[in-house]
Amino acid sequence: MEELIRLRRELHRNPELSGSERATAKRIRFFLSRYKPHELYSGIAGEGMAAVYNGTEQGPTLLFRCDMDALPIQERSALPYSSSVPGVAHLCGHDGHMAMVSGLAVRLSQNPIKKGRVVLFYQPEEETGKGAEKAIGRLADLDLSPTYTFAIHNMPKYPAGSLVVGRNTFSAASKGLVVKLFGKESHAAYPESGLNPALAVSDIIRELLALPNINLFKEYVLVTLIYTRIGEVAFGTSAGYAEIMVTLRAFHNPDMELLSAKSIALVEASAAMHGLRVETQFTEAFPASVCDVELTSVLENIASEQNRKLISMEQPNRWSEDFAHFTIAFPSLIFGLGVGEEHPDLHTPNYDFPDTLIDSGVDVFEAIIRKYLG
Numbered sequence: 001m002e003e004l005i006r007l008r009r010e011l012h013r014n015p016e017l018s019g020s021e022r023a024t025a026k027r028i029r030f031f032l033s034r035y036k037p038h039e040l041y042s043g044i045a046g047e048g049m050a051a052v053y054n055g056t057e058q059g060p061t062l063l064f065r066c067d068m069d070a071l072p073i074q075e076r077s078a079l080p081y082s083s084s085v086p087g088v089a090h091l092c093g094h095d096g097h098m099a100m101v102s103g104l105a106v107r108l109s110q111n112p113i114k115k116g117r118v119v120l121f122y123q124p125e126e127e128t129g130k131g132a133e134k135a136i137g138r139l140a141d142l143d144l145s146p147t148y149t150f151a152i153h154n155m156p157k158y159p160a161g162s163l164v165v166g167r168n169t170f171s172a173a174s175k176g177l178v179v180k181l182f183g184k185e186s187h188a189a190y191p192e193s194g195l196n197p198a199l200a201v202s203d204i205i206r207e208l209l210a211l212p213n214i215n216l217f218k219e220y221v222l223v224t225l226i227y228t229r230i231g232e233v234a235f236g237t238s239a240g241y242a243e244i245m246v247t248l249r250a251f252h253n254p255d256m257e258l259l260s261a262k263s264i265a266l267v268e269a270s271a272a273m274h275g276l277r278v279e280t281q282f283t284e285a286f287p288a289s290v291c292d293v294e295l296t297s298v299l300e301n302i303a304s305e306q307n308r309k310l311i312s313m314e315q316p317n318r319w320s321e322d323f324a325h326f327t328i329a330f331p332s333l334i335f336g337l338g339v340g341e342e343h344p345d346l347h348t349p350n351y352d353f354p355d356t357l358i359d360s361g362v363d364v365f366e367a368i369i370r371k372y373l374g
Contacts, residue, residue, distance in 0.1 A: 015070030059116025096353030164336030
């Protein structure tokens with residue numbers, strides 16, 4: 001346990017952003033070298049790594065995934081191991097996720113599996129939604145495609161050590177929509193000589209925010225205004241350019257497809273009505289994480305065996321997880337590990353993953369392994 005705490009705190013002290021996880025990977029490789037995986041692969045979808053432990057008999061492949069990247073947020077804490085990188089910190093608990101998966105390496109080296117194989121996968125670029133989708137193809141190239149995949153996400157506001165499951169869907173689909181409107185600048189004294197996109201911006205924002213209220217969607221959807229810009233800071237110029245950024249969310253993947261199509265249609269219609277040229281782009285797209293029913297049942301049994309509180313969420317998490325790409329490609333399960341009802345929330349400057357819960361995550365993961373692989 002102490003070495004996992006040291007690893008977690010070292011990772012916390014040295015966070016790296018999405019796509020730049022090189023030193024993180026180096027630290028993990030050094031840790032794993034003491035626990036002798038049968039195979040170790042690096043450079044997966046960037047700095048990702050896969051440590052493989054083989055049984056002596058044929059059996060399924062179980063992949064346990066953790067995420068490696070930190071957030072571009074300034075940490076505000078007096079912890080002795082607080083982030084040493086200005087403006088970057090592990091405020092989503094990915095350091096804890098890595099520690100839990102690394103704990104499996106310790107257990108598997110001490111108590112080898114009898115059959116099949118376990119893949120410990122350290123995935124880069126989760127926060128941008130790029131890592132999982134890229135990694136799945138590379139894992140296939142390496143003959144590491146899993147039979148089943150698993151992931152934990154730590155969850156504040158739930159009792160410490162509890163297991164939190166979705167009713168099929170664990171977390172929402174989301175994507176960013178960027179809208180660019182092109183009109184014509186003019187002198188502010190002669191706005192009639194130009195084409196100012198301000199009215200179109202007003203119409204588009206109002207209509208986008210109203211989309212969730214139309215009776216077309218099967219489950220919850222949300223549109224959130226993130227950013228808008230009209231023209232330049234120049235009192236002598238009437239604007240000729242504008243940008244709008246919104247985030248779309250949906251609990252149901254088909255609803256996200258419909259919400260996306262409706263958003264583009266209304267943007268294009270408004271731009272045409274105002275005589276503007278328009279460009280649209282989707283970015284940071286995450287599907288919904290839809291979990292396998294059989295694997296959820298296995299976790300429910302483990303919760304009972306370990307005398308853990310099991311909580312079934314009434315609704316999926318509104319935030320997104322790029323593990324969703326695994327849930328599309330393979331029978332998969334992502335579930336929550338409660339970190340305390342009074343604990344600071346994810347993505348906030350005072351968040352820190354509780355060291356006391358590392359063993360809890362390892363225990364649950366190991367129980368899954370023993371269920372399938374002996």
